[in-house]
Amino acid sequence: QVQLVESGGGLVQAGGSLRLSCAASRSIASAALMGWYRQAPGNQRELVATITTGRSTNYADSVKGRFTISRDNAKNTVYLQMNSLKPEDTAVYYCKIVNIWGQSSWGQGTQVTVSS
Secondary structure, eight states: OOOEEEEOOEEEETTOOEEEEEEESSOOTTOSEEEEEEEOTTSOOEEEEEEETTOOEEEOTTTTTTEEEEEEGGGTEEEEEEOSOOGGGOEEEEEEEEOTTSOEEEOOOEEEEEEO
16 A cells, blocks of 8 residues: 655645645555645535646635645655645645555645734
8 A cells, every 4th residue: 555645734824835645655646636734623524636647636715726636656755735725724634545446545744824
């Protein structure tokens, strides 16, 4: 099973930017889907953005125009560039990979805190 390690979280002021990284323990070139999800205290985990093998992307309405997901297959890494951050973006952000057989793996999460 592939291992995922997220990094890049931290504390930032509203309007600021962060770039999250998700490094996989093996090749992601054949991964059917990779995505970022987030979970705020008391809330369910929600989709933030996904990217397919063909680099098609999908975003939650709340982050469209502010966040960008990308993947670097050579580095086995998926990124989430987050701009114009808002306090409501505060959450633990998780990376997920889905292989061609529909099996999924999650990372351990990275905390993002946006102060007002």
